[in-house]
Amino acid sequence: MPPSANWTTFDILALSHIRSITAASLRFAVESSVSLEDFLGRQDLITRSKIKTENLFEKNNALLLRDLAARQLELCVAAGVQVISFCDDSYPLLLREIHYPPALLYVRGRLEPNYVPVIGMVGTRKCTHYGQLTAERFAADFAREGVVVCSGLAYGIDMRAHKAALKAGGKTYAVIASGIDRISPNYSAKFADEIAESGAVISEYRCGTAALPAYFPQRNRIISGLSRAVVVVESAMSGGALITAQFCFDQNRDLFAVPGNINSEKSAGTNMLIRKNMATAALTPEDVMRETGVKITSKTEMPALNFSHNAEQTIYEALTQEPRQIDELAAALAMPPQDIMSNLLMLEFKGMARQLPGKTFIRA
Secondary structure, X not given: OOOOOOOOHHHHHHHOOOOOOOHHHHHHHHHHOOOHHHHHOOHHHHHHOOOOHHHOOOOOHHHHHHHHHHHHHHHHHHHOOEEEEOXXXXXXXXXXXXXXXXXXXXXXXXXXXXXXXEEEEEEOOOOOHHHHHHHHHHHHHHHHOOOEEEEOOOOOHHHHHHHHHHHOOOOEEEEOOOOHHHOOOHHHHHHHHHHHOOOEEEEOOOOOOOOOOXXXXXXXXXXXXXXOEEEEEEOOOOOHXXXXXXXXXXXXXXXXXXXXXXXXXXXXXXXXXXXXXXXXEOOOHHHHHHHHOOOOOHHHOOOOOOOOOHHHHHHHHHOOOOOEEHHHHHHHHOOOHHHHHHHHHHHHHOOXXXXXXXXXXXXX
């Protein structure tokens, strides 16, 4: 049943201030009554909504709830946050289709039109170099094709995906498990500001709400709900990435997993998803985009390699995606370490090599 035109986002926000009300109860209330006053005055609807009567104010319910909503809007304005209800045209269509969609979204930044593809990327916080590089490659290629990269603003794979999308000139969504004005730590809060300049930071929690452990699994359903597909880059046998994968599977979205080393516990979860036929093996970003219906242009083609001299090319060809030390390269190529180092620095300057911790290098 469509909601009555008498329901405004402000009144839905007001009703959300009833203590312990769920998104499902809130949506039922709006869809089964013609106004805030109508719902609060009907005991039959309150009972059917499963709202406990002790959570309601005894007198002037609508007035008191609207007062709380006004205070919340003040916090939102101060934080640069807009409130979007499931009744609004700007509410994402894909998210509206899931079980228990959020009744309200708090957004800093800008949501893209529904025709713009969104792909979720998730993984472990304690990722390997392989996971980091894979996340960056996939996110950058997605971004160059106009895909919005959606993740959870956590350390590890999430951050790598967000940053790579922005560096490639694309957009990213960060879905968080707190109020947008309560992002922690400070590093994440500052990066969220950068994300919001071109993309969006999204939460179902009001401003002023601190993150709690129970909020993170709920947050994950929104990551998958916003996305046409989800890529699990690297995950052990437990953790938030597999929770997101399960939501994606249940929501009938395309689920992909990056195969990993069979001896690495950080890839045990992704390999399990593939083995159980829950996820398709994601071997390249193009695989994911083709399966998801994203039109691939020439943007993801590799640029021509530009070597200054033969030594640069020799060293570049000796590099792989496995980190190699200078002494190892010097021994393999029979070149002095100082020559290896100077050429590696030039390759790094050109964006053709990358230095990792421990003074090791990989091909970029």
